[in-house]
Amino acid sequence: MAALVTAPNLPDHDGFYAELLAAHKGLTEAESAAMNARLVLILANHVGDREALREALALARKAGG
Amino acid sequence: MPYDYQEFPYVTPPPLRGMTEGRKPAVIVGAGPIGLALAVDLALRGVPSVVLDDNNVVSVGSRAICWAKRSLEILDRLGVAERMVAKGVTWKIGRTRHRDEEVFRFDLLPEGGHKMPAFINLQQYYVEQYLVERCRDFPDLIDLRFRNRVTAVERFDDHAVATVETPEGSYRIEADWLLACDGAGSPIRRMMGLDFAGELFEERFLIADIVMKADFPSERWFWFEPTFHPGQSALLHKQPDDIYRIDLQLGWDADPEEEKKPEKVIPRIEKVVEGRPFTLDWVSVYTFQCRRLERFAHGRVVFVGDSAHVVSPFGARGGNGGLQDVDNIGWKLAAVLKGEAGAALIESYDAERRHGADENILNSTRATKFMTPAPGIERTFRDAVLALAAHAPFARGMVNSGRLSLPCAYPPSPFLGPDESALPAGTAPGRPCPDAPVGNGWLLARLGGGFTLLGLDCDPPEIEGAASLRLDAEGWLRRRYLGEAASAVYLIRPDQHIAARWLAPTAEDCAAALAVAKGL
Numbered sequence: 327m328a329a330l331v332t333a334p335n336l337p338d339h340d341g342f343y344a345e346l347l348a349a350h351k352g353l354t355e356a357e358s359a360a361m362n363a364r365l366v367l368i369l370a371n372h373v374g375d376r377e378a379l380r381e382a383l384a385l386a387r388k389a390g391g
Numbered sequence: 392m393p394y395d396y397q398e399f400p401y402v403t404p405p406p407l408r409g410m411t412e413g414r415k416p417a418v419i420v421g422a423g424p425i426g427l428a429l430a431v432d433l434a435l436r437g438v439p440s441v442v443l444d445d446n447n448v449v450s451v452g453s454r455a456i457c458w459a460k461r462s463l464e465i466l467d468r469l470g471v472a473e474r475m476v477a478k479g480v481t482w483k484i485g486r487t488r489h490r491d492e493e494v495f496r497f498d499l500l501p502e503g504g505h506k507m508p509a510f511i512n513l514q515q516y517y518v519e520q521y522l523v524e525r526c527r528d529f530p531d532l533i534d535l536r537f538r539n540r541v542t543a544v545e546r547f548d549d550h551a552v553a554t555v556e557t558p559e560g561s562y563r564i565e566a567d568w569l570l571a572c573d574g575a576g577s578p579i580r581r582m583m584g585l586d587f588a589g590e591l592f593e594e595r596f597l598i599a600d601i602v603m604k605a606d607f608p609s610e611r612w613f614w615f616e617p618t619f620h621p622g623q624s625a626l627l628h629k630q631p632d633d634i635y636r637i638d639l640q641l642g643w644d645a646d647p648e649e650e651k652k653p654e655k656v657i658p659r660i661e662k663v664v665e666g667r668p669f670t671l672d673w674v675s676v677y678t679f680q681c682r683r684l685e686r687f688a689h690g691r692v693v694f695v696g697d698s699a700h701v702v703s704p705f706g707a708r709g710g711n712g713g714l715q716d717v718d719n720i721g722w723k724l725a726a727v728l729k730g731e732a733g734a735a736l737i738e739s740y741d742a743e744r745r746h747g748a749d750e751n752i753l754n755s756t757r758a759t760k761f762m763t764p765a766p767g768i769e770r771t772f773r774d775a776v777l778a779l780a781a782h783a784p785f786a787r788g789m790v791n792s793g794r795l796s797l798p799c800a801y802p803p804s805p806f807l808g809p810d811e812s813a814l815p816a817g818t819a820p821g822r823p824c825p826d827a828p829v830g831n832g833w834l835l836a837r838l839g840g841g842f843t844l845l846g847l848d849c850d851p852p853e854i855e856g857a858a859s860l861r862l863d864a865e866g867w868l869r870r871r872y873l874g875e876a877a878s879a880v881y882l883i884r885p886d887q888h889i890a891a892r893w894l895a896p897t898a899e900d901c902a903a904a905l906a907v908a909k910g911l
Contacts, residue, residue: 363768363775371785 330381393602393632393672394516399447399523401538404555406562414550415441416728418566420541420579423450424515425696425713426572427522431469432721434529435840436885438728441564442526442533443555445540449523452673453514453600453636455710456628461798461823462714463507464835464887470528471521472507479511480629485611487792491618494780495790504867505826506833510795512609512630514600515710544569544582544692551691568724569692577698583689589682590756592703593643594763597650597676600634601660603669607635613792615762615777619662624762626705626792627663634672637663638704640763647676679703679759681752687716688741695720700748702755705762705793712751715799716744722840722885726909731856736910739806747799754794761791798823801888808882808891808904815874824887827867834868841885842908844901849878852898856905857882884908 336342350358370379405412417433419426422444430440458466458475466472487495499509526533542561543554551569555562571579580587612627614620623640630636639659641650649655651674660669683700687693696713720740726732764773779786801807801821810820817825827834838845842857847864864873873879882891882904891904 359771360775360778363771364779367772367775367779367786367789368783371783 328381329375329378330385331378332385393634394514396448396451396516397520399535399537401447401558402536403559404536404539404557404562406564407557407559412564414565414567415439416567417441417570417724418443418551418553418564418568419570419572420444420553421572421574421696421698422446422519422523422535422537423572423574423696424455424518424522424710425717426570427519427526428466428469428714428717429570429572429695429721430533430535431471431522431525431529432717433725434526434532435469436722436725437532438725439532440534441566442535443539443541443553443564444535444537447537449516449519451516452598452675453516453630453634455515455518455707456512456630456636457707457711457795458511458513458518459707459711459796459798460505460507460509461796462711463511464823464826465714465718466518467507467835468840468887469522469525471518471525474521475513475518476508476511478517478631479513480609480631481508481511482609482611482629483509484608485613485792485795487613487615487790488617489615489777489780489790492781494615494777495787495792499795504828504871506835507826510707512628512636514630514634517631541573541579544579546583546690546692549691567691567728570720570724571692571694571698572696573698575697575701577694579692580684580694580698583692585684585689587682587684589680589701589752591678591680592759592763593678594759595641595643595645595647595650595676595678597637597639597641597656597659597674599637599639599656599660599674600630600672601637601664601669602633602672603635603664603667604633605635605664605667615790615792620659624792625663635664635669639663641676645676650676677704681756681759683745683748683752686741687744688737693720693724693737693740699744700752702751703759705758706751706755706795707793708751708755708796711796712747712799715747716740718886719744719747732909733911736806739804739910742804743799743801743806746802750799751796758791758793762793806890806908806910808907809893809900811879811892811894813874813876813894814879814892815871818872818881818889818892820889820891822889824881824883824889825871827871829862829868834862835887837862838883838887842890842905843881843883845872845881845883847872847879847881849880849895851880852896852901854898854902854905856909857901882908 417440419442463472483499485497540556545552614625626638628636687699695716723736764770807820844851844857846861851859890908
């Protein structure tokens with residue numbers, strides 16, 4: 327792990343968490359899945375670092391057990 | 392005007408006229424664009440060939456229609472590209488729509504300084520006709536045998552023997568090299584029991600050529616989920632003679648025979664062309680696959696084109712990939728037959744073109760997954776890209792309706808010589824020479840058929856086995872081959888791929904690189 331920031335980096339993380347839930351409010355499970363897919367693509371483009379994204383994909387998969 | 396199919400005459404082959412035939416240097420099986428192009432390439436190098444084909448007409452239906460710049464450069468070397476460009480529809484703009492909105496637009500050749508356009512559309516039957524006519528320019532070197540079907544192949548260490556069936560009986564023909572250019576369904580591949588591994592996509596497309604007077608611009612139009620064909624994809628391409636190609640996604644469950652019926656086809660197409668009058672010229676239903684042979688060279692039997700690898704049609708990588716095979720094997724086979732190179736050179740065909748096929752399969756598979764995603768997460772991400780494309784520029788580039796064929800750059804190998812990193816990346820060893828204007832003509836036309844030592848703003852060394860050519864580096868030539876450097880020397884292979892390059896080599900450097908490129 328080198329490119330991906332895994333130490334705390336997000337100001338007011340509780341506030342962001344609430345915004346994330348609020349953004350999904352009223353959506354069905356399928357609509358939420360679609361929204362998450364769009365969000366992943368938007369954030370990936372913003373990150374723009376293929377190595378960091380590769381590490382993020384590996385971490386997400388690993389944490390799922 | 393639909394094409395007027397002419398039958399090529401069947402001529403009794405010499406063995407059935409009581410004549411004894413010796414072993415032939417090259418027997419080409421299949422008179423499609425690949426087999427015919429290979430016969431011409433060999434003839435230009437003085438190598439005679441016999442071309443066997445089970446049929447006696449050019450391809451029925453437009454089939455391969457998009458010819459990329461590199462293919463046109465190869466076909467220009469073979470002497471048919473100017474005719475193709477004159478007849479074909481030149482295009483460079485592609486538009487992709489989602490529902491009724493344009494989400495992505497590409498311009499294939501924003502850069503000047505090339506003789507050949509980025510792409511032309513021309514039906515495969517014209518290309519075959521032009522190549523057959525070009526073959527007739529070499530009556531002493533090319534022996535075209537129509538209605539000659541290969542029914543068996545025997546392999547030996549230093550030759551192969553084909554059994555050939557004709558309307559008048561069968562005969563055997565011996566070949567130093569047998570080139571299987573017999574297409575995606577290659578009977579020779581089957582006879583040899585070779586595994587054709589890969590992926591079949593569970594999708595069907597309807598393909599139709601229609602004759603229609605319309606003022607559509609010369610562009611490639613692709614639709615995801617258009618209102619005229621809900622939930623599916625569609626593609627429209629303009630061809631010469633007022634013929635348009637339409638591809639419509641049908642879904643895996645569609646019944647091919649049912650979907651080909653005019654009463655099914657016509658209402659669908661009426662929606663695409665918004666009620667303009669048209670007539671149907673050709674209809675077919677296809678599935679697509681990405682597969683390749685594990686090896687293309689099997690002793691004295693070498694697979695070239697679709698017989699060696701198939702891709703889905705989106706991206707125009709079938710015919711274009713096959714022509715790069717021809718370009719690669721032609722000079723190598725000629726050099727081996729003339730004793731100027733070791734048989735190891737055929738191994739470099741195998742390695743280089745497997746690399747090319749893998750690149751085409753990778754691109755084609757990615758496009759196919761985007762265009763026909765599996766239900767579930769593939770579909771979710773595909774729809775996410777399309778939804779975002781209308782709102783965010785980054786997503787437009789991710790919309791994939793086929794990444795169109797670009798010439799293959801061969802990776803570093805024991806057959807490529809030294810590189811000089813001070814020179815531009817676009818002309819590194821392994822890459823095809825980019826064209827550039829030279830005087831009143833073009834660089835590629837100056838390269839001739841053999842190896843060339845090209846000196847840019849310097850005299851190249853004189854060595855045996857390569858023609859020395861000095862050019863003043865101006866404009867595009869300087870930009871593409873020198874960059875910031877004052878002068879350079881390039882060793883260029885007969886297939887116009889760069890073998891090695893230096894700032895100031897000695898004759899010994901050049902001779903060593905030439906030996907490497909010839910597999911000596």
